[in-house]
Amino acid sequence: MSSHIEPAGHPLLAEVNPVAIPRQELVHHGRDFHWITEKVCGIVEAKTPVWWWWCFGVAAFVASFTVAGLIYLVGTGVGVWGHANPVNWAWDIVNFVFWIGIGHAGTLISAILCLLRQKWRTSINRASEAMTIFAVVCAGIFPVFHVGRVWMAWYLFPIPNANYIWQNFRSPLEWDVFAVSTYGTVSVLFWYVGLLPDLGTMRDRFTAAGNLLKARLYGFFAMGWRGSNRHWANYEMAYLILAGVATPLVLSVHTIVSFDFAVSLIPGWHTTIFPPYFVAGAIFSGFGMVMTLMLPLRAIYRLEDLITQYHIDCMCKITLATGTMVGYAYAMEFFIAWYGANPYEGFAFINRAFGHYAWAYWIMITCNVITPQFFWSRRVRENTTLVWILSIFVNVGMWFERFVIIVTSLARDFLPSSWGYYSPSIVEIFTFFGTFGVFSVLFLLFIRFVPIMPMSEVKAVIPQADPHGTGH
Amino acid sequence: MSKIFPKSANALPLQIVLFIVVLAGVATAAVTYYATPKYLRIGYEPVQPVPFDHSLHAGQLGLDCRYCHASVEKSATSSLPAAQTCMNCHSVIKPASPLLAPVRHSYETGEPVPWVKVHVAPDYVYFNHSVHVTRGVSCVECHGKVNEMTTVYHAKPHSMGFCLDCHRQPEKFLRAPRDVYNLDSPTLAAQGKMDEALAQIHQWKVKPPQSCSGCHR
Numbered sequence A: 001m002s003s004h005i006e007p008a009g010h011p012l013l014a015e016v017n018p019v020a021i022p023r024q025e026l027v028h029h030g031r032d033f034h035w036i037t038e039k040v041c042g043i044v045e046a047k048t049p050v051w052w053w054w055c056f057g058v059a060a061f062v063a064s065f066t067v068a069g070l071i072y073l074v075g076t077g078v079g080v081w082g083h084a085n086p087v088n089w090a091w092d093i094v095n096f097v098f099w100i101g102i103g104h105a106g107t108l109i110s111a112i113l114c115l116l117r118q119k120w121r122t123s124i125n126r127a128s129e130a131m132t133i134f135a136v137v138c139a140g141i142f143p144v145f146h147v148g149r150v151w152m153a154w155y156l157f158p159i160p161n162a163n164y165i166w167q168n169f170r171s172p173l174e175w176d177v178f179a180v181s182t183y184g185t186v187s188v189l190f191w192y193v194g195l196l197p198d199l200g201t202m203r204d205r206f207t208a209a210g211n212l213l214k215a216r217l218y219g220f221f222a223m224g225w226r227g228s229n230r231h232w233a234n235y236e237m238a239y240l241i242l243a244g245v246a247t248p249l250v251l252s253v254h255t256i257v258s259f260d261f262a263v264s265l266i267p268g269w270h271t272t273i274f275p276p277y278f279v280a281g282a283i284f285s286g287f288g289m290v291m292t293l294m295l296p297l298r299a300i301y302r303l304e305d306l307i308t309q310y311h312i313d314c315m316c317k318i319t320l321a322t323g324t325m326v327g328y329a330y331a332m333e334f335f336i337a338w339y340g341a342n343p344y345e346g347f348a349f350i351n352r353a354f355g356h357y358a359w360a361y362w363i364m365i366t367c368n369v370i371t372p373q374f375f376w377s378r379r380v381r382e383n384t385t386l387v388w389i390l391s392i393f394v395n396v397g398m399w400f401e402r403f404v405i406i407v408t409s410l411a412r413d414f415l416p417s418s419w420g421y422y423s424p425s426i427v428e429i430f431t432f433f434g435t436f437g438v439f440s441v442l443f444l445l446f447i448r449f450v451p452i453m454p455m456s457e458v459k460a461v462i463p464q465a466d467p468h469g470t471g472h
Numbered sequence B: 001m002s003k004i005f006p007k008s009a010n011a012l013p014l015q016i017v018l019f020i021v022v023l024a025g026v027a028t029a030a031v032t033y034y035a036t037p038k039y040l041r042i043g044y045e046p047v048q049p050v051p052f053d054h055s056l057h058a059g060q061l062g063l064d065c066r067y068c069h070a071s072v073e074k075s076a077t078s079s080l081p082a083a084q085t086c087m088n089c090h091s092v093i094k095p096a097s098p099l100l101a102p103v104r105h106s107y108e109t110g111e112p113v114p115w116v117k118v119h120v121a122p123d124y125v126y127f128n129h130s131v132h133v134t135r136g137v138s139c140v141e142c143h144g145k146v147n148e149m150t151t152v153y154h155a156k157p158h159s160m161g162f163c164l165d166c167h168r169q170p171e172k173f174l175r176a177p178r179d180v181y182n183l184d185s186p187t188l189a190a191q192g193k194m195d196e197a198l199a200q201i202h203q204w205k206v207k208p209p210q211s212c213s214g215c216h217r
Helices: A011-015 A033-045 A050-074 A093-115 A125-146 A149-154 A170-208 A214-222 A230-261 A274-302 A307-339 A343-354 A358-376 A384-411 A427-451 A455-460 B007-034 B056-058 B083-091 B098-109 B130-131 B141-142 B161-170 B194-203
Strands: none
Touching: A033 A170, A033 A455, A050 A125, A050 A427, A093 A125, A093 A170, A093 A230, A093 A274, A093 A384, A093 A427, A125 A170, A125 A274, A125 A427, A149 A214, A149 A343, A170 A214, A170 A230, A170 A455, A230 A274, A230 A384, A274 A307, A274 A358, A274 B194, A307 A358, A307 A384, A343 A358, A343 A384, A358 A384, B083 B098, B083 B130
């Protein structure tokens, strides 16, 4: 903050005049503590808006498609999905990886940006973490129901049983079980610990308003939070530890998901670039989804003072960076396929770009490589509607990336005699379509009943939180 | 701030944790005891159309198992006897017994006696009788002491763990070939002849599968 630096040592230093770049303002219009509390709590305390009921109805209707698809699947058998030799993994794992990937932005924002002291995370981290949890819920549906006898899904975990069924710990699918369940657990804990002070605030406000039922409800979940110094000291330490625990998960979960493929020998899967490429893709898709969710919220609840243009710029830039990494990985896969001189590997990539699934490949390239490049332009980043549309393209592109990787490689493996073409069945389409409803139902419940921003953290980044005014 | 919870609520978190721990413990114990084949299968003793007494035929009279279950050495399944087999003796012994009416009916019409199956292997399990009995796995290992049963009942759990116990260490369960149908004989290991059991395993290349596809084909 201070623009004047005392020269020490060499006299030349006296002539050096560093440019003072002002810190970006994270809350506009000099909003104070009270305004932030009223704004964030007001969303929960206000009467349920009409648009919310409409959205909730539509989301619940869409979610019923998943329920219908799953009931039919359990009642009939996994054969109702479109899988058949040679494509025995298809939409189920495509959708699993798609949803798991989306979750990664939430963890990145809450954990890595916390450790790196990126203060712009404060107004978007709560909603992003919620998005992570709901995305993990949607992701979990697919592998759990793909086991067929879904009531036996607990066989995924090493629980001693009368049948002596024991897991193959050399299988990356088993690593996946641990990676995803750890990820889900830590995400929920992180989200919940961060919620405690705000739940305490909600409890006190409902108590003051005389709504004892809601006061008790929020009070129960606030676990006796009173905001004492000791509470805050413990809270800050717990949050920091959880941030430390969650940080490796940002990298490890999608690395292990990529092992599902990279550890196999299928051409197009068996590549060492997969872990970093998958992680970059996951963060890319996650930020796409964060923007898809936050920009409408910002408009509906007039949150422009809290989610500023600077926040949008930051998210766009991360999307641009990770999208470009993904584009680099696409190019490098082709280079290695040529440089490695393995005819099967070479064919797998030529086939991706020009084979039966070329349409999917070029949708992927368009959405994932070209879309983020628009974010170089400040004018694009400042056009919220355009950013929102581009963020949807990112989501679509990342779904197609998983589809291209998984289906093209399986449909055309080593033996031409076993080649095939995969199309999803109506049951799969129902199940996947419905997960958007499941996600939306959960997210709508979240914005209705939980403060969508961590009030205390947002308050900490405004100038009033700095009594000495020195920036230290 | 006014109170919204009574003072007793302070103990609630601990109480909830304790409740969950106790509940989980009870549920685990209950499932382990009540929901496993050791409880669910053992003791199943259906009423049969003819009160055939194994302890009389196989025990006191000393009939060989294979006299009735003739295909056990040759086939994946152990056959049930046709009424003809029963009538070999019962045409002259107790030929008019009312208890044997279903057997005589079967003999005259060719319709099988509707025996109730006691040991049911699920359709996703491939089990071959002949490969077991011809390598020294006695009937008694899976069916118990049938030669002492008045009515046949399920004596062993037949869970996958039960199969794997033997597949992992067959030397502890094998008998000499001559003792396979002698349900009162001890295993080689029980006789202290472990070297003989190991020699048998080596000679016959006994390699019980432990992979999934060994039995779930």
